[in-house]
Amino acid sequence: MTLILTLIVLNIPVYWLMGWIMFDSTHNAADSFWETTISILKAVFIPRIIRVMMDDEPTTDGSIFNTLFFFFGCIAVVAGEYYLLMKFVWPAE
Numbered sequence: 001m002t003l004i005l006t007l008i009v010l011n012i013p014v015y016w017l018m019g020w021i022m023f024d025s026t027h028n029a030a031d032s033f034w035e036t037t038i039s040i041l042k043a044v045f046i047p048r049i050i051r052v053m054m055d056d057e058p059t060t061d062g063s064i065f066n067t068l069f070f071f072f073g074c075i076a077v078v079a080g081e082y083y084l085l086m087k088f089v090w091p092a093e
């Protein structure tokens with residue numbers, strides 16, 4: 001369990017990069033690191049109906065499929081690294 005939590009924390013830059021590619025790579029992309037981070041978090045965690053009611057609809061695509069693919073991608077990264085570590089680095093022999 002400690003290894004999985006360590007992988008989750010160490011992969012934060014990978015999650016950020018995946019989120020930037022999926023949610024903020026349009027021609028209206030944010031200018032700074034923090035604007036990009038806030039844009040990704042809004043696209044992932046704030047439901048579309050709330051963004052529409054607040055008149056804060058981003059120019060990026062925050063559809064449910066992109067959000068699901070983002071979370072499945074994050075899970076796949078951690079699962080793949082865990083599998084490789086268990087198979088090649090710390091085999092259970």
